[in-house]
Structures are given as structure tokens and as C-alpha cells.
Amino acid sequence: MRISRARLATALSMVLGIALAGVYVVPVYWMVATSLKQPADIFASPPDLIPSPLTVRAYADSVLNSSGVLRGLANSTIVGVATTLVTLALALPAAYGLARFRLRFVNAFLLLFLVVQMIPAINIALPMFVIFSRLDMVNTYTGLVLANSSLALPLAVTVLRPYFLTVPGEVVEAARVDGCTQWSAFLRVALPVSVPGIVTVAVVSFLGAWGEFVFALALTTRAEMQPVSVVLAGLTNAFGTRWNDVMAVSAVVALPIFLTFLFLQRFVVGGLTAGASKS
Amino acid sequence: MTTTIERRTGAPATTAAARPRQRVPLTAYLFVLPAVIFLAATVLYPLVYNIDLSFRDVGLKEIVSGGGTWVGLDNYREELGKDEFRSALAISMVYTVLSVGVSFACGLALAVFLNRRFPGRNLMRSLLLIAWVLPTVVSANVWRWMLDGSYGLFNTVLGALGLLEQEVFWLVEPVTALVAVIAATVWSTAPFAMILLLAGLQSIPKTVYEAARIDGAGAWHRFSRITVPMLRPVSLTVLLLLFVTTFKTFDTIYLMTRGGPGDATTILPIHAYLEAFQFFRFGEGAAATTVMLLIPLALSLFYFRSLRREEAA
Numbered sequence: 141m142r143i144s145r146a147r148l149a150t151a152l153s154m155v156l157g158i159a160l161a162g163v164y165v166v167p168v169y170w171m172v173a174t175s176l177k178q179p180a181d182i183f184a185s186p187p188d189l190i191p192s193p194l195t196v197r198a199y200a201d202s203v204l205n206s207s208g209v210l211r212g213l214a215n216s217t218i219v220g221v222a223t224t225l226v227t228l229a230l231a232l233p234a235a236y237g238l239a240r241f242r243l244r245f246v247n248a249f250l251l252l253f254l255v256v257q258m259i260p261a262i263n264i265a266l267p268m269f270v271i272f273s274r275l276d277m278v279n280t281y282t283g284l285v286l287a288n289s290s291l292a293l294p295l296a297v298t299v300l301r302p303y304f305l306t307v308p309g310e311v312v313e314a315a316r317v318d319g320c321t322q323w324s325a326f327l328r329v330a331l332p333v334s335v336p337g338i339v340t341v342a343v344v345s346f347l348g349a350w351g352e353f354v355f356a357l358a359l360t361t362r363a364e365m366q367p368v369s370v371v372l373a374g375l376t377n378a379f380g381t382r383w384n385d386v387m388a389v390s391a392v393v394a395l396p397i398f399l400t401f402l403f404l405q406r407f408v409v410g411g412l413t414a415g416a417s418k419s
Numbered sequence: 420m421t422t423t424i425e426r427r428t429g430a431p432a433t434t435a436a437a438r439p440r441q442r443v444p445l446t447a448y449l450f451v452l453p454a455v456i457f458l459a460a461t462v463l464y465p466l467v468y469n470i471d472l473s474f475r476d477v478g479l480k481e482i483v484s485g486g487g488t489w490v491g492l493d494n495y496r497e498e499l500g501k502d503e504f505r506s507a508l509a510i511s512m513v514y515t516v517l518s519v520g521v522s523f524a525c526g527l528a529l530a531v532f533l534n535r536r537f538p539g540r541n542l543m544r545s546l547l548l549i550a551w552v553l554p555t556v557v558s559a560n561v562w563r564w565m566l567d568g569s570y571g572l573f574n575t576v577l578g579a580l581g582l583l584e585q586e587v588f589w590l591v592e593p594v595t596a597l598v599a600v601i602a603a604t605v606w607s608t609a610p611f612a613m614i615l616l617l618a619g620l621q622s623i624p625k626t627v628y629e630a631a632r633i634d635g636a637g638a639w640h641r642f643s644r645i646t647v648p649m650l651r652p653v654s655l656t657v658l659l660l661l662f663v664t665t666f667k668t669f670d671t672i673y674l675m676t677r678g679g680p681g682d683a684t685t686i687l688p689i690h691a692y693l694e695a696f697q698f699f700r701f702g703e704g705a706a707a708t709t710v711m712l713l714i715p716l717a718l719s720l721f722y723f724r725s726l727r728r729e730e731a732a
Contacts (some may be wrong), residue, residue, distance in 0.1 A: 149535075150537055153532065153535055153537045154537060154538070154539075156532060157532070157537060157539065157540075157543055160529065160532070160543070161539075161542075161543055161546055163606070164546045164547055164549075164550050164606075165546060166572075167558065167561045167562070167565060167606075168549070168561075170561065170564070170565060170572055171557070171561045171564075174564065182570060183569075183570050185569075185570065185575075186575050186579070187570065187572060187575055229453075230453050230454040230457050231454060233449075233450040233451070233453065233454070234450060234451045234453070234454035234455070236450055237447055237448070237449075237450025237451040238451060240447070240450075241443050241444075241447035241450075242443055243443060243447060243448065243451065244443075249451060249455065251723075252455075252458065253458075255719065256458060256462050258663045258667075258715050258716075258719060259462065259466070259667075259712065259715075260666070260667030260669075260688050260708070260711065260712070260715075261667065261669060261688075262667075262669060262688045262691050262692055262708055263465075263466065263469060263708045263709075263711070263712055264461075264462060264465045264466065264469075266469060266472075266691065266692075266695050266701070266704055266705060266708055267465040267466070267468040267469035267472060267705065268461075268465050269482075269695075269696075270468070270472060270477065270482055270701060271464075271465060271468060273482045273483065274482075274485055286461050287461070289457070289461070290457070290458065290461035290462050293454060293457065293458060294458070297454065322444065322446050322447070322450075323446075326450070347552060350554065351553075351554025351555065351556060351557075353554070353555060353556055353669070353670040353673075353674075354669050354670065357673075358692075358696065369554060369556045372556050372557075372560065373556055373673075373674055376560060376563065376674070383564050383567075383570075386560055386564070387560070387561070387564065390556075390557045390560050390561060393554055393556065393557050394553060394554065394557045397549060397552050397553055397554070398549070400552075401545055401548070401549055401552075405545060408548070408552070
């Protein structure tokens with residue numbers, strides 16, 4: 141009796157699980173399916189659940205042969221990589237310092253990093269646009285990288301600090317006795333231990349900048365400087381009902397996220413839940 | 420985000436405390452300084468600048484040439500008197516409270532569900548997390564397409580199930596548009612709630628459940644008497660984080676409805692954006708964002724205070 145009841149519960153879990161998975165799979169599937177349809181088939185009623193004939197025309201038309209989208213992809217890549225580098229350069233020493241030393245104001249710093257993440261993007265984007273206008277920095281990569289790094293940095297410090305907390309103080313002390321400076325002890329002893337954290341922060345910072353929309357919208361007014369997120373938002377209006385083209389570009393924008401989950405999932409899930417599960 | 424959780428259970432804090440006390444070399448501060456200066460320049464300075472803007476008359480001309488006359492509280496008086504602002508505030512609250520409530524309930528259900536062992540559990544967790552990490556530009560576009568009145572998948576499915584008599588143009592009617600953006604928001608935020616609540620669930624010792632089972636407690640009792648109270652601290656954190664992130668939503672709504680139809684989905688961030696970037700009333704936009712900031716700020720203060728009180732107790 142007890143066994144069959146457990147089995148029933150498992151079976152129910154499975155059914156519920158499949159339904160839930162559907163809620164999350166269907167939109168993604170529908171995006172890909174639509175992107176592989178011919179323009180005319182989009183308006184079929186009832187819609188074809190499986191595209192036939194399959195065509196990659198939308199990808200050719202709206203991605204490969206669209207200078208706007210290609211430039212957007214290039215812009216987003218440049219901004220994403222630069223944001224990642226700036227964030228790591230600032231966050232690694234900061235997280236190490238906050239973990240290794242009994243600094244005064246540690247809690248104040250941590251609180252600062254936490255509170256900064258709660259500010260609505262528009263609260264910063266609006267004055268930043270005014271400041272950048274006066275400094276002639278609207279429509280520059282520098283402006284976008286500064287804005288995106290300000291979003292990525294607090295999270296990066298929060299994710300990295302626990303890694304450095306696991307480095308025993310004695311190990312660092314030993315390195316110091318052997319003649320390492322504080323700085324080289326950080327570089328040679330602490331950094332190698334935190335490689336998984338570095339990968340996590342790199343991935344999360346890049347993906348954050350890649351999909352970021354508010355700053356991108358506010359800080360770029362010229363089409364050739366716009367990241368792909370803004371280009372994609374513009375397509376929906378320009379293309380009207382050409383949903384296969386819009387979905388093709390959407391799928392390309394989503395691609396880095398899918399690839400990340402395919403190859404680097406361990407780091408993303410581990411990193412984003414680090415603080416929550418480690419304790 | 421993660422520090423709150425750490426702090427609740429206090430594990431890293433104890434490691435730091437267990438470390439032998441030593442004098443902190445001055446160079447130690449140099450490690451932290453660049454990051455602090457960077458945040459001061461890119462976050463705190465714009466915030467202060469924004470407050471200054473909110474007391475000035477800044478239009479397109481002043482953006483280009485600099486300056487802007489000091490107008491005192493005029494922008495605030497103007498903003499708070501506007502129907503658009505009041506409506507945006509009301510819609511913001513409705514949107515945020517409903518989204519947070521539904522998202523928390525779904526996240527909790529998902530967490531309880533995923534806390535069980537079943538085949539495909541990890542795959543399922545990954546799927547949910549993809550939804551959370553997916554750029555909103557992508558998901559908002561997919562939602563728009565699925566909710567399309569004439570050719571959208573959603574109407575087709577509802578029609579096939581016999582639940583729909585005629586086409587519903589979801590994003591064209593005020594009420595359904597609000598429901599639609601809430602649904603899209605919950606779709607992305609529930610996985611975030613799930614992952615934190617799941618971590619909370621896994622930190623409840625299995626022995627507590629075993630003991631309750633031996634004492635004859637049924638499934639519902641175990642949930643309501645063990646899971647719910649032991650999950651309370653994490654739940655408060657999750658609710659706060661959900662509220663703060665949902666309250667500042669911009670992309671989802673801007674991309675799905677542009678705040679429309681009319682101003683049915685114009686929440687405060689959208690209203691402030693339109694003031695500044697569409698009507699070039701930067702001073703008034705700045706006033707609107709400054710008032711808007713007070714809500715998450717007050718909530719966070721309240722949260723930290725209750726946190727401290729609980730720690731003291």
C-alpha cells in the first residue's frame with residue numbers, strides 16, 4: 141500500500157512536471173518554430189505546430205543580410221566583453237579585500253553593494269544621459285561599458301567574496317612570510333582558488349550586458365551605436381507583422397544564453413545560488 | 420542579493436570572526452578602493468545629480484548647453500499634481516503587488532515540487548533558470564507574438580480547448596493588457612523565487628520531518644507546521660527582492676505595450692522615461708524618479724530593521 145502510494149506521488153509529480161516544463165518550453169519552442177517558417181505560413185489558421193517546409197530564410201534575410209542587426213550584435217559583443225573585463229578588474233580585488241581583511245566598514249561596503257542593486261535602472265539612466273550629454277559621451281562604448289559595469293559590479297563582489305572566504309588565512313600568511321607582497325599573495329595564492337567564481341562572474345557580467353535594455357535605450361541615440369537589444373526592440377515596429385524575422389533575431393539574441401546553459405551551466409547555477417546554498 | 424541570505428544563517432560571518440585578530444594594513448583598503456570609487460562615480464554621483472536635476476528646469480536646450488534654472492519644488496508640485504503620475508503610481512502598485520504575490524506562490528510551488536526526487540528534475544530546473552536569464556527583449560517579443568489576437572498561439576490553444584468564443588486582442592484591452600504583462604513578469608521572476616526558496620527548503624534538516632512523521636503528522640501538517648515557519652526568514656528576503664526587482668521593471672512593459680493601451684500599463688519607470696526622453700521634461704522626470712525611489716528604499720529600511728530585530732532576539 142505504502143509503495144503504491146509513493147509511486148502515485150511520483151507519477152503525479154511527473155505529470156505536473158511535464159505541464160510546468162510545457163509552460164517554459166512552449167514559448168522558446170514557438171520562437172524557434174516561427175523563425176523557421178515561411179512568411180506566408182505565419183498567418184496559417186490554425187497555425188502549423190511544426191514548421192513545414194522548414195526554411196532558414198528569416199535568418200538569412202534578417203540577420204546575415206541585415207547590416208543593422210549585424211552591427212547590433214557586434215556592438216553588444218564589444219560592450220559585453222569590455223564590461224566583463226572592467227567588472228573583473230574591479231570586483232576581484234574588492235571581494236578579496238572584503239574577505240581577507242577585517243576592514244572597518246565591511247558591513248557598510250556590503251550594504252552599499254546590496255542597496256545599489258535595488259535602484260531602478262531609469263533612476264541612473266536619466267541623470268547619466270544628462271551627464272553624458274554634457275561630457276559628449278552619449279553614443280560611445282565607454283558610456284555603455286560604464287553603465288553596464290555599474291550593474292554587474294555589485295553582484296560580482298557578492299558572488300566572489302565567499303570564494304575568498306574559503307582561502308585559509310594561514311596560507312596567505314605563509315606566502316607573505318615567503319616574501320610575497322599583499323598584492324602578489326592575492327594574485328598567486330587567492331586568485332587560483334577562485335577560478336570557478338571568476339568564470340561565473342565573467343559569464344553573468346557578459347550575459348547581463350548582452351541583454352541589458354534600459355541603459356542601451358537611453359544612452360544610444362544613433363543607430364550605429366545601438367546594442368542588439370535596442371535593434372531588436374526597433375524591429376518589432378519596423379517589421380510590423382513579419383514575426384518570422386523578429387523571432388529569428390530573437391533566437392540569435394537568446395543563443396548565448398542557451399550556449400551558456402549547455403556548456404557552462406555548472407558555473408551559472410552554482411554562482412547565482414552560491415550565497416543561498418553555501419550557507 | 421546573496422549577502423542577505425548569508426547573513427541570515429551567518430556561516431561566512433562566523434568564519435570571518437574566527438580569524439585571528441590582526442592589524443589591518445593600509446594597503447588592504449587599496450583592494451576595495453577602486454570598486455568603491457567606481458560605484459560612487461557611476462551610481463551615487465548620478466543619483467545625487469538626479470536630485471539636483473529634479474530642482475531645475477531642464478529641457479532639451481539645457482541638455483545640450485548645460486545649466487538649467489533653479490525652480491525649487493516646482494517639478495515636484497507639477498509631477499505630484501499630474502493625473503498621469505498618480506495613475507502610474509496606482510498601476511505600479513497593482514502591477515507590483517499582483518506580480519509579486521503570484522510569482523511567490525508559483526515559486527514556492529515550484530520549489531516544493533523540485534525538492535522531490537524525480538527523473539528529469541535537473542533538466543526542469545535548467546529550463547526554469549533559462550527563463551530567468553533570458554533577455555527580456557527576447558521573452559517580451561515572444562509573448563507579444565504568442566498573444567497576437569489573430570494569429571497568436573495563445574488564442575488558438577484556448578479556442579481549441581473551447582475556452583474562447585472569439586479572438587481576444589490581449590494587448591489592446593486595458594485589463595487584459597495588464598494581466599498579460601503580469602503573466603509575462605511572473606514567467607521570468609517565478610524561477611528566481613523558486614531557486615532561493617529551494618535553497619531555503621534544502622536547509623531545513625530532514626530529521627525534523629522524520630520526527631514529525633513518526634509523531635504521525637500528515638503531509639499537509641508537515642508543510643504548514645514545519646515548512647512554512649522554517650521558511651519564513653527566506654520568504655521575507657524573497658518577497659523583498661521580488662518587490663524591488665518587479666517595482667523597477669521597465670523592459671517587459673515597454674516592449675510589450677509601451678505603457679498602453681492609453682496608459683493602462685504605464686507604471687512609474689515608464690512614466691518617468693516618457694517624461695524625460697519623449698517629452699524632454701528632464702527636471703520633471705527626475706522628480707518622478709526621485710519620488711519613485713522612496714518606495715523600495717522605505718521597504719528595504721523596514722526589512723533591515725526587522726532583520727536586526729530578529730537577530731537581536
